[in-house]
Amino acid sequence: MTFREHLQVFRRAAKYTFSVNRKYTLLLIANAFLSSAVGYVPIYFSARVIDSLIAKAPVSSAILYAALTVGIVFAVDLLNTYISSEKDAAYSAVWRNEDWAYSEKAMQMAYGSIEDPQIARLRYRIRLESQTGQNLFFLYQHIERFTGQVTKIAASAALTASFFTISSVPVGSKLLIAAGIGITLTMQIWASKRTNALTRDFNAASVDMNVIGEHFNDYIEDYGAGKDIRLYDMGDFLGDSILSLDRAYWERSLKNARQKAAWTLPVTVLNTALKFGVYAVLIYAALQGGITTGSIARYVTCIMLLVETLLQAVGTVQAALDNNHYLERYFSYFDIPNKMYQGSLTVEKRDDNEYDIEFRNVSFRYPNTEAYALKNISLKFRVGERLAIVGMNGSGKTTFIKLLCRLYDPTEGEILLNGVNIQKYDYDEYLSVFSVVFQDFSLFSLKLGEVVASGRDFAEDRVRECLQKANFGDRLDAMPDGVHTYLYKRYDPSGTEISGGEAQKIALARALYKDAPFILLDEPTAALDPVSEYEVYSDFNAIAGDKTTVYISHRLASCRFCDKIAVFHEGRIVQTGTHEELLADETGKYHELWTAQAQYYAVKRTGNPL
Ligand code: ADP
Numbered sequence: 001m002t003f004r005e006h007l008q009v010f011r012r013a014a015k016y017t018f019s020v021n022r023k024y025t026l027l028l029i030a031n032a033f034l035s036s037a038v039g040y041v042p043i044y045f046s047a048r049v050i051d052s053l054i055a056k057a058p059v060s061s062a063i064l065y066a067a068l069t070v071g072i073v074f075a076v077d078l079l080n081t082y083i084s085s086e087k088d089a090a091y092s093a094v095w096r097n098e099d100w101a102y103s104e105k106a107m108q109m110a111y112g113s114i115e116d117p118q119i120a121r122l123r124y125r126i127r128l129e130s131q132t133g134q135n136l137f138f139l140y141q142h143i144e145r146f147t148g149q150v151t152k153i154a155a156s157a158a159l160t161a162s163f164f165t166i167s168s169v170p171v172g173s174k175l176l177i178a179a180g181i182g183i184t185l186t187m188q189i190w191a192s193k194r195t196n197a198l199t200r201d202f203n204a205a206s207v208d209m210n211v212i213g214e215h216f217n218d219y220i221e222d223y224g225a226g227k228d229i230r231l232y233d234m235g236d237f238l239g240d241s242i243l244s245l246d247r248a249y250w251e252r253s254l255k256n257a258r259q260k261a262a263w264t265l266p267v268t269v270l271n272t273a274l275k276f277g278v279y280a281v282l283i284y285a286a287l288q289g290g291i292t293t294g295s296i297a298r299y300v301t302c303i304m305l306l307v308e309t310l311l312q313a314v315g316t317v318q319a320a321l322d323n324n325h326y327l328e329r330y331f332s333y334f335d336i337p338n339k340m341y342q343g344s345l346t347v348e349k350r351d352d353n354e355y356d357i358e359f360r361n362v363s364f365r366y367p368n369t370e371a372y373a374l375k376n377i378s379l380k381f382r383v384g385e386r387l388a389i390v391g392m393n394g395s396g397k398t399t400f401i402k403l404l405c406r407l408y409d410p411t412e413g414e415i416l417l418n419g420v421n422i423q424k425y426d427y428d429e430y431l432s433v434f435s436v437v438f439q440d441f442s443l444f445s446l447k448l449g450e451v452v453a454s455g456r457d458f459a460e461d462r463v464r465e466c467l468q469k470a471n472f473g474d475r476l477d478a479m480p481d482g483v484h485t486y487l488y489k490r491y492d493p494s495g496t497e498i499s500g501g502e503a504q505k506i507a508l509a510r511a512l513y514k515d516a517p518f519i520l521l522d523e524p525t526a527a528l529d530p531v532s533e534y535e536v537y538s539d540f541n542a543i544a545g546d547k548t549t550v551y552i553s554h555r556l557a558s559c560r561f562c563d564k565i566a567v568f569h570e571g572r573i574v575q576t577g578t579h580e581e582l583l584a585d586e587t588g589k590y591h592e593l594w595t596a597q598a599q600y601y602a603v604k605r606t607g608n609p610l
Contacts, residue, residue: 024090047294156306168290362413388559391568435511445490449483
């Protein structure tokens with residue numbers, strides 16, 4: 001990093017720390033200043049006490065100095081205790097803010113970025129670096145340490161300055177001490193540069209290992225995975241894998257610690273030699289009668305403190321510069337733009353629900369992949385239509401839905417809503433016209449009503465109505481607190497566990513509650529039992545009402561009620577038409593899928609499986 005870049009990152013970070021919680025930062029500085037300054041009160045007055053006793057001055061002056069020492073220290077300590085408690089209280093706000101920043105960023109990010117493994121790795125890395133002492137918290141520490149160190153340096157230098165004017169100390173000795181301080185500092189700068197670089201290299205090389213270890217731990221601790229771990233006897237395998245990761249980590253960390261020690265040892269040796277030299281010079285000066293007994297104690301303490309603190313301050317500055325590398329990465333995550341938010345057109349609110357959608361030559365590749373998941377898709381559907389999408393696994397059906405509701409933008413081609421490219425619409429508004437149930441939907445562990453309404457405030461009657469439409473009515477009646485029952489036990493031990501099929505019904509009810517003009521359903525009955533599945537299909541017209549519906553299903557018989565069926569194969573649309581039209585083409589993919597499925601069901605005389 002160049003000096004300019006260092007400055008830019010530092011300025012941004014400092015501005016950010018002040019904006020997060022100005023009070024905390026100011027208290028931190030005040031606390032560090034007072035804690036460091038207070039130590040010099042006894043140093044200064046003790047020398048006075050000794051000198052006044054040796055000079056046989058009236059005992060009252062020694063008592064006055066002693067009283068001043070105790071009084072000032074007491075007052076400063078009292079003030080500092082208060083500042084410290086205020087600072088600790090403010091710290092929890094800083095900490096919460098930092099934690100929230102990640103969640104907030106995740107919510108603001110485009111879905112594609114969330115799924116992008118490189119971004120996930122970056123997020124993991126900066127989080128870990130923050131937890132292990134880098135980034136913003138490290139900056140707070142630097143501010144605190146540096147304030148304390150500058151205070152000590154100023155106080156020590158002020159109390160030491162007169163040493164260089166003492167005539168009985170030879171100029172050569174003074175120069176020797178000044179040179180010793182300079183050399184020790186130079187060595188410290190050099191050594192801490194090297195040790196910081198070693199730490200950085202070590203951390204960078206640990207990222208992959210940490211990510212794997214963390215995933216192993218998450219998997220083991222996840223109660224959902226507990227069944228598989230036990231039944232497939234994976235305990236030893238997982239345990240050994242983690243142990244070998246740990247072992248490799250500790251071996252590398254030991255090597256790193258030794259390398260760093262080799263760099264810090266010469267500084268320690270020099271520092272010790274310097275202290276020895278200071279003692280020698282002061283003892284010599286005292287023997288010459290050039291300084292008072294009290295001053296010897298003061299000079300020894302202050303020169304030692306000066307050297308010690310100068311070394312620490314160099315270390316702090318070096319560490320702050322080093323932390324800029326981490327901060328640069330930290331900010332790079334928060335700077336990831338959300339290109340979904342570029343559009344500004346409002347989506348026309350139409351009472352007649354007159355919306356039409358067109359895919360025009362749309363092709364799509366997932367980020368960081370070579371193969372196309374969708375290739376040259378062109379399709380148009382109008383409001384109120386029921387569009388079914390069928391095809392084998394991996395043929396691109398879910399990807400089609402993801403593009404339609406703008407979780408991703410097409411790699412080529414465009415998608416139009418009422419003739420306008422959907423990228424031109426305000427993103428949040430555009431999303432508001434879709435109710436979606438994905439195959440891998442997730443329900444939060446909240447009250448059932450909150451889950452269905454996706455919010456704290458919910459209209460109980462409407463929640464019930466939607467749950468009934470989704471065939472959850474009987475189960476709702478059996479729930480202890482009705483729509484106020486907590487789902488799952490994650491936050492409330494008295495919560496109710498639900499089956500996969502029941503969860504799917506709730507997800508469907510949530511889509512209905514949103515009451516958007518488009519309903520997109522990806523395998524909405526995959527987890528349902530045959531009776532529930534039959535009920536959903538037969539009630540589908542009532543459930544969907546006048547809404548435009550896009551419906552993915554493997555159960556081809558369920559697509560018969562749709563106005564149009566699009567058959568996907570290897571990322572392309574290979575057929576479109578009604579059920580009858582498609583079935584009539586005996587060489588087509590639809591006929592092949594239909595015939596394959598028909599073998600597994602009782603075939604009625606109509607030839608329709610179900
Ligand atoms: P379907 O819904 O028809 O089963 P998908 O649309 O889920 O198929 O997947 C289409 C293709 O895109 C598959 O080859 C799948 O492996 C790939 N794919 C799906 N999701 C991702 C992703 N997040 N990253 C990379 N490739 C993906």
